[in-house]
Amino acid sequence: MLKQIKGLHHVTSLASSASVNNAFFTNVLGLRRVKKTVNFDAPDVYHLYYGDEVGTPGSVMTYFPFQNAARGKRGVGEVGVTSFSIPFGSATAWGERLATFEVENVTADVRFGQNRILFDGPDGDRFALVETDDDRTPWTGNGIGADMGIRGFQGADMRLADGGATAELLKFMGYEKTDHADNVTRFTVSGGNAANSIDVETLPDAPRATSSAGSVHHIAFAVENRARQLEVREALLDTGYQVTPVIDRDYFHAIYFRTPGGVLFEVATNEPGFDRDEDTAHLGEALMLPSRHEHLRATLERQLEQLP
Ligand code: ZN
Numbered sequence: 001m002l003k004q005i006k007g008l009h010h011v012t013s014l015a016s017s018a019s020v021n022n023a024f025f026t027n028v029l030g031l032r033r034v035k036k037t038v039n040f041d042a043p044d045v046y047h048l049y050y051g052d053e054v055g056t057p058g059s060v061m062t063y064f065p066f067q068n069a070a071r072g073k074r075g076v077g078e079v080g081v082t083s084f085s086i087p088f089g090s091a092t093a094w095g096e097r098l099a100t101f102e103v104e105n106v107t108a109d110v111r112f113g114q115n116r117i118l119f120d121g122p123d124g125d126r127f128a129l130v131e132t133d134d135d136r137t138p139w140t141g142n143g144i145g146a147d148m149g150i151r152g153f154q155g156a157d158m159r160l161a162d163g164g165a166t167a168e169l170l171k172f173m174g175y176e177k178t179d180h181a182d183n184v185t186r187f188t189v190s191g192g193n194a195a196n197s198i199d200v201e202t203l204p205d206a207p208r209a210t211s212s213a214g215s216v217h218h219i220a221f222a223v224e225n226r227a228r229q230l231e232v233r234e235a236l237l238d239t240g241y242q243v244t245p246v247i248d249r250d251y252f253h254a255i256y257f258r259t260p261g262g263v264l265f266e267v268a269t270n271e272p273g274f275d276r277d278e279d280t281a282h283l284g285e286a287l288m289l290p291s292r293h294e295h296l297r298a299t300l301e302r303q304l305e306q307l308p
Contacts, residue, residue: 001172004229005175006192006224007193007196009057010060010220015065015069017122025063029050030142031050032139044303048065054275064217072212074126076160076261077160077261079157079219081118081156081199083127085132086132087149090147091116094148097148098117114130115131125215132154136152155196157198158201160262160263163201185200225271229269252269
């Protein structure tokens with residue numbers, strides 16, 4: 001069993017409008033945009049990162065907004081719900097705030113003893129705000145104080161036709177089964193960051209998901225550094241997973257592999273972080289380009305949708 005994985009690092013999803021996406025995550029949910037860059041593999045598309053003050057691993061929601069992309073279809077083989085951590089007693093205030101912004105499909109429930117508010121993002125992405133014991137510091141502003149601010153991820157909910165092989169993989173990655181009810185099993189990693197929970201929801205008769213706007217593209221797990229990442233890569237290869245080489249994403253190093261249930265996993269380093277090329281006070285304001293795309297700057301600044 002691996003000991004290097006410390007919870008989630010980031011979650012990356014697809015959207016249909018950069019400006020709508022940006023407004024939702026900053027104005028409605030109150031996250032900080034910590035990086036405005038482009039998809040390194042398709043530089044005519046933004047890559048927007050939202051999180052806490054510095055984009056601490058475990059807090060970072062990222063998006064590729066493909067302008068006017070059709071909506072994906074929810075189903076199995078994907079992350080169905082991305083969950084953020086909120087303070088105890090704030091779920092009601094969040095329900096009222098989401099109603100004020102006319103957020104769609106706002107519901108409340110209790111899962112494994114935790115109060116949740118569930119809602120749709122602008123592309124039908126499904127989110128939860130979960131009341132959690134968590135001492136991380138939220139980003140505040142836009143009418144959101146520390147008494148209700150999002151502290152980062154609580155976890156992610158994978159919807160699978162058959163959860164068996166993915167459960168084995170999560171245990172191999174260092175997660176333990178900590179709860180089970182109906183068709184949902186919770187796995188938790190100890191000794192990591194607070195984004196430490198993965199729920200596996202088994203839906204044997206549901207259709208397969210179609211990935212497009214509103215779909216989670218992949219979830220990334222955090223490791224401390226590149227040495228730990230290489231250890232994880234070797235172990236996954238030894239177990240028979242096809243893992244990509246290490247890819248430099250400027251703000252972290254990444255490896256990717258497809259899991260048995262269909263969800264794409266990444267393992268990302270906590271270093272060097274989002275403040276490597278901008279001052280903390282101005283994170284996310286300027287368009288930052290990887291050096292190999294710097295020659296495209298004038299074209300990209302003209303073509304990409306303007307964001308506040
Ligand atoms: Zn990623």
